[in-house]
Amino acid sequence: MTRLGGLALAALLSATALPVHAAEVEFDLAHWLPPTHPVHTLGVEPWVKSIAEASNGRIAINIFPASQLGAAPDHYDMTRDGIADIGYVNPGYQAGRFPIYSLAEIPFHVKEVKKGSGALHEWYAKYAEIEMPEMKFCLINPHDPGTIHANTEIKVPEDFRGKNIRPAHATMARFVSMLGGSSVQVPAPEAREAITRGVADAITFPWNSIYIFGIDPAVKYHLDMPFYISSQMILINKAKYDALAPEDKQVIDDHCTPEWSMKFSEGWADNEYSGRQKMIDSGEHTLYEPTEDEVQLWRDAAAPLLDQWKADVKAAGQDPDVIYDEYRQALEASGSLY
Structure with a gap:
């Protein structure tokens, strides 16, 4: 199936995909969790809505959950290659690829994630430029310690x-x-x-x-x-981000902060x-x-x-x-x- 055909099918299948309005910029966001999962309902959807409101409708983000655009381990490469514009990525699904960030996977370091997600964001932001240069690093979303x-x-x-x-x-x-x-x-x-x-x-x-x-x-x-903890990320295709108008870049930047990592993560943490x-x-x-x-x-x-x-x-x-x-x-x- 072509990417165009896959996107059309995903849009028909996904009752949760946001309706497409007249917008200057559209993003396709892919994740691999069911649309009933708290990451989707308490993290992704409020974040997408906030971006739409902050941009006065200039930016529309269409959500494709449940691995509709590809398998969970493929989401980094999917986002890098433009199959998705925004990806929900678990770096730990690819052994050895992101050695710095794998520190967050070592047990007995993180006891809570409501504030810990912001701390992880602050710590890793500069290293993301080294390990993930093809991406705009946006958010960190760890689950409550498992x-x-x-x-x-x-x-x-x-x-x-x-x-x-x-x-x-x-x-x-x-x-x-x-x-x-x-x-x-x-x-x-x-x-x-x-x-x-x-x-x-x-x-x-x-x-x-x-x-x-x-x-x-x-x-x-x-x-x-x-x-x-297992610590996921929201990553954005760098070329897509770089092509944005300055005012739209600012909207995205305002939603890619330690504070937003905490907002994005707190509902899931409580649920878990x-x-x-x-x-x-x-x-x-x-x-x-x-x-x-x-x-x-x-x-x-x-x-x-x-x-x-x-x-x-x-x-x-x-x-x-x-x-x-x-x-x-x-x-x-x-x-x-x-």
Whole structure:
């Protein structure tokens, strides 16, 4: 199918695509989550509406959810190549491609994301110009810290051994392998099938996504700690952005700020955290809160991930110690450091 035909079909299929009005500039925004997902309803839609209002209707953004323009791991290249003008991108779906930003994937650094999303934005903005030069870096959208959900109890790192685990991103996949588990690497929309068919024994996910993706009947045991984040981005095709009139660039710039990263992320964060209480109230799930000693076991087990990250960043010609200090300082200043 041609891109033109695909866009026409997507517009017909998507009840959520914004109506096209007379506008001077149109963008196609692609993401891979269902249109009922809080990222769509509480993040994407309010952001798109605000841009339309701020530009007095000059800028129209058409939304194509649910992988209508391409698979989840393809969204960076889709946006770079102009298949989409704006992409919702998970950098962690492509191992080794964005070594600096993969620091955000290392567990036990981020304890909350409402303010932490702004801190991540402030920290990474200058490095995006190095790692993603084809893009206009716009927003960072981490989920509320996720954890391990399994069909048997997982309390300490040793419990990973021999398990098949769906990791959130490349760094978590490395962690699973380090601890003697096997990674079942599928994007979030395909996670339910992996779990329900028994291909995976456990999954790294935020709390309410277990319900959103219908995985709750298959995983009844949960590690009750802020384990990791998966941090998505809104990126804009650089050529499309560069072609904008100055007043339209300003509108986009005003919507690509740390403050907007926080606005974009807060609704999803609240929604995800609500899943934890939902599990408690259901009486059907077992949540295990690790002891201080067990938390330290997890921290110690993850230490080699940071060592590998530093080696990767150094190989890319950057100073990992400076970058790591900036990262921790940004999180600490926002009250988000674990």
